[in-house]
Amino acid sequence: MDATSRAAGSTALLTDRYELTMLQAALRSGAAHRRSVFEVFTRRLPNGRRYGVTAGTGRVLDAVENFRFTTPQLDWLADQGVVDEETLRFLADYRFTGDIHGYPEGEAYFPGSPLLTVEGSFAEAVILETVILSILNFDSAVAAAASRMTSAAGGRPCIEMGARRAHESAAVAAARAAYVAGFTATSDLEAGFTHGIPTTGTAAHAFTLLHDTERDAFTAQIDSMGRGTTLLVDTYDLKEAVRTAVEVAGPELGAVRIDSGDLTLLAHRVRRQLDDLGARKTRIIVTSDLDEYAIAALAAAPVDGYGVGTSLVTGSGHPTCAMVYKLVARESVPGGPLVPVAKRSAGAKSSVGGRKWAARRPDADGVAEAEVIGTGPVPEELAGHLLQVPLVLNGESVGREPLAAARERHLRSLAALPLSATQLSKGEPVLATERTA
Amino acid sequence: MDATSRAAGSTALLTDRYELTMLQAALRSGAAHRRSVFEVFTRRLPNGRRYGVTAGTGRVLDAVENFRFTTPQLDWLADQGVVDEETLRFLADYRFTGDIHGYPEGEAYFPGSPLLTVEGSFAEAVILETVILSILNFDSAVAAAASRMTSAAGGRPCIEMGARRAHESAAVAAARAAYVAGFTATSDLEAGFTHGIPTTGTAAHAFTLLHDTERDAFTAQIDSMGRGTTLLVDTYDLKEAVRTAVEVAGPELGAVRIDSGDLTLLAHRVRRQLDDLGARKTRIIVTSDLDEYAIAALAAAPVDGYGVGTSLVTGSGHPTCAMVYKLVARESVPGGPLVPVAKRSAGAKSSVGGRKWAARRPDADGVAEAEVIGTGPVPEELAGHLLQVPLVLNGESVGREPLAAARERHLRSLAALPLSATQLSKGEPVLATERTA
Known part of the structure; x- marks a missing residue:
């Protein structure tokens, strides 16, 4: 048995209602078809924790694959008036056709790490928010x-x-x-x-x-x-x-x-x-x-x-991870460039726009010294240290692996962090997050 | 739609392995057929909380009804050598045929309250531990x-x-x-x-x-x-x-x-x-x-x-409820009386044997003043204030109800508690638990 054997049952209603209403309004306004980039990240680790651990990635792949609306589900949405006819037709045919890159399972992460990057039309990407966050927030907390x-x-x-x-x-x-x-x-x-x-x-x-x-x-x-x-x-x-x-x-x-x-x-x-x-x-x-x-x-x-x-x-003490799923870039015109976007109201909830890469920079001894996150070209010296891997390409899962691979990766990831990572006492994240353009 | 519409999918493997190994050993020793009483209770409320809330009862009824082993599940248990042939035959025919009484959904509870009482043969009751606790511990915490x-x-x-x-x-x-x-x-x-x-x-x-x-x-x-x-x-x-x-x-x-x-x-x-x-x-x-x-x-x-x-x-701050599922009484000879049993090693984990009733005693104004728990005859003045209701009789669910009924019960239950129940500040449980023989 492996992680793929579970795949069963529609995950399509493991979804917050606002995702379908946004979809409906965006289909009406035409913006639904804008190519969009959503990013999963967390603004902070739980108080005192030195690192986070990516987990649930394999389950996310199952959930995306099983994100199909069944007839009883569509009938219920219609009956409840959750969305209109046009949206129901979209949902009936829905399958994710975009790309997902992300931190592979078992990898350590830090505040701001782009744990998962979902790219596709706004319509196809926006409705995956809840199920992706549910899985990553819980599994990574454990x-x-x-x-x-x-x-x-x-x-x-x-x-x-x-x-x-x-x-x-x-x-x-x-x-x-x-x-x-x-x-x-x-x-x-x-x-x-x-x-x-x-x-x-x-x-x-x-x-x-x-x-x-x-x-x-x-x-x-x-x-x-x-x-x-x-x-x-x-x-x-x-x-x-x-x-x-x-x-x-x-x-x-x-x-x-x-x-x-x-x-x-x-x-x-x-x-x-x-x-x-x-x-x-x-x-x-x-x-x-x-x-x-x-x-x-x-x-x-x-x-x-x-x-x-x-x-x-x-x-x-920390049963969830505070990961969020944010739109960080989208087209303004069909086929045009991706425009970085970010909430910018006052307060702690602002985020950084743009599609990001992430690399873990080693020092001369091979010990990680920083989590580097950028939106521009990847500096040459970091090219071999990029953290994201392809998970879904054109709607097809390419990131499946046995759980044993994630176990081994976790050990390797932890071994490459500074020794203070495994101290149980409260402290700052063991790697600082550096942002570069 | 109501709570019964979800019933689908076997819950039989939502079970800790030790339940099936105990079953196997008890089938071998012959003790598996002893009539037994298991009780769900919690030794304490989360620190500072004034009352607990019973929730998940309706989901427990679904889970018990769907506790049937499918052929793939039995094949897997055989393949993994979890239990022997005799036990597999027992599991293949398994359905719960006993009785369950419990606090109805929405009702407040206190330390020691017998939230659920499961009666049947040891064999049929012991293997329900995990799924019942999973449901009640999580749902009641929320x-x-x-x-x-x-x-x-x-x-x-x-x-x-x-x-x-x-x-x-x-x-x-x-x-x-x-x-x-x-x-x-x-x-x-x-x-x-x-x-x-x-x-x-x-x-x-x-x-x-x-x-x-x-x-x-x-x-x-x-x-x-x-x-x-x-x-x-x-x-x-x-x-x-x-x-x-x-x-x-x-x-x-x-x-x-x-x-x-x-x-x-x-x-x-x-x-x-x-x-x-x-x-x-x-x-x-x-x-x-x-x-x-x-x-x-x-x-x-x-x-x-x-x-x-x-x-x-x-x-x-309290994502689970510390409810446990304990054997409190069982036969010594077939058809004989139920003998109270309890762990009695040193330390905080000892429990009280015997099948219990529970009543919420009102004062002269109708405000609850104590949670009374006993194992002997019910005092006449408490007969109208018993808390448990029948949920399953001879294996048949009799406790199903719409969620609206549980909502209303919760309001009534809270309204009958002393006013200090709804204080947010930390304090003792708003009702003391009195034990009587």
Whole structure:
């Protein structure tokens, strides 16, 4: 299975009504056919974060491909009077025929980075705003948190377990984004089915409580899943549970999971007890309300893996990314040059017009030193460091790749940033954004 | 359209792997057939919140009904070795045949409230954990934020506009939850299509930037949508835009929207300007990063409606609800009595065993004074104040209702709480939870 297997179901109504009403008015005024450039970017990273992580790109490609209006959808739009007949005819035939370039999945980004550039007629590009932003804002928020967690975990595996704390479909996207940012597995079966992510999980407290004794429960689990399974040992008394676990499973017991209490203290105790019982290879998995700070605090504890739930799927305090989708250039006359445009009212929401390129400039040692963004010709020395890649050309997806490629890219991207990128403490973005004409 | 029209697509893999492995081990041990009671509750409200809001109940009914394993799903589970043959046979025939009682949608809740009680065999009930929690945790988080916002807005309409800041499917659920908690409309077309929620929206800055002048844009919009439309007036110069808007539309202009700047100040200025231009009935809609506090701060400003995005769909700082799904009772012998069970290791995660009822006890004036939760017989004086209703009986949904019913219930529920419930400042839950045997 790969990311392409999910493609199903129309995404066309995952759209804010104003996009269709703008379309209608622009079809009427004639401006709908002006060639236009929309850009996805964010004005800022969440407070204190050092970098952002591009995620959801593969899902955007599916969403654009599936952006087709079905008859029931068109009937509903007509029935509700959302748009007029002319617009309905346009929508009935709609498919995106333009180009999309963007940061490839897993790549780090910074304030102002042109994460996605959508080019086509105003009509065909304006109506993709919501679905593109929904995907990138959510997936990138989770990936950013996941990246900090996997960095904090060093080489130890992180397992995504947040499905119960997120919308049921968002949970699947969260597992995918976490995998891009270095998580090794997910508890969510749909994420395994849809995206080919490894799934894990053995038992909850309910399984122990179901049986008359903890020993009965452990015996049942070992009988069913073998000695390599993970036993949950904190339903009643931890010490007694560990003893029972090794008695039932023998020293070949795969792992124990601790889901409450002072994890540092308990991990040391359980490690000693397991070692004393001869279960030296039995691993210890911890799973209680972890975030990147808790993971970092456990670095010196004898822990073999982290299960992370709530804080991962909610972006560890930042559940969305503030990415926006802005018109930055458009024709004035058919076939004419693209004219940069930008909102310019007072206040913080102004933006920079023009179609942009972006490059990550390395210093002499190959470490990134700036995110350079420009609208003019690309300076020769930056030509080899451009960040955007083609994703859709003439309406055809050209940017599909296995999730493994995004995982590897994320590691490379992070490794090329200054070392301070992976500090968990609050700070400025680790690269400054330089703007050049 | 109503909530039932969405029912489509299997929800069976929106499930954590450990549920299926527990099922397998319990089928092997024989304990899978023990009659069991699972309870959804939360140990705490988000810090400082006065009440929670039950939302997503209708979606849970759909999810349970659609919890059927398809052949591709079963093939994948077999292929991945998630569970054994016996378990696959069980899953192939699975449908929930038990009972679900719960707080009806829109009802307020408090720490420990038994929001949902699922009764059936362990096998049939254990595997519903993830999808039920995903729905209730997300939808209730949004509804809680929405409820504070609609209270802060007084009688002024609140419009949900957060789709671009949330996962694309979560956005639809968010619009639904916000509607339950008093929002009047959504920007999200899928939420209109699927749930019958009124949709609104006219234009973004892109529409103004697309045209050569703001006047061209306003003219195009009025030509297409009529004078009753809402013109966005902060792309360039606000004062000039308002003048142009009334020149183009006349005093019948429906509304103007302000999306940046000091909204209190600007609302007063724009109101004066509109009045001076004779556009006394033209409304003012504001939409810039609003949350319940910003809405409250605008109470004295001449604002006619609020569009709320990011903070709504992210639960205004609390994007999930910490609800859990716990086994609280089960048989020891077939047909025997239900035995209360509870995790009892040290630490904050212990829970209370036994199947619970809940009642909201009113004082002499009819104002709620306590959330009473018990496991024994219901005291006579509380019999008329029980909170749970039947949702599923013998596997059949009996709790479906139009969203309008949940909206009305939410208003009634809030009106019966002490007045301090709607204070925005941080505080304790407005009702204490009393436990009785």
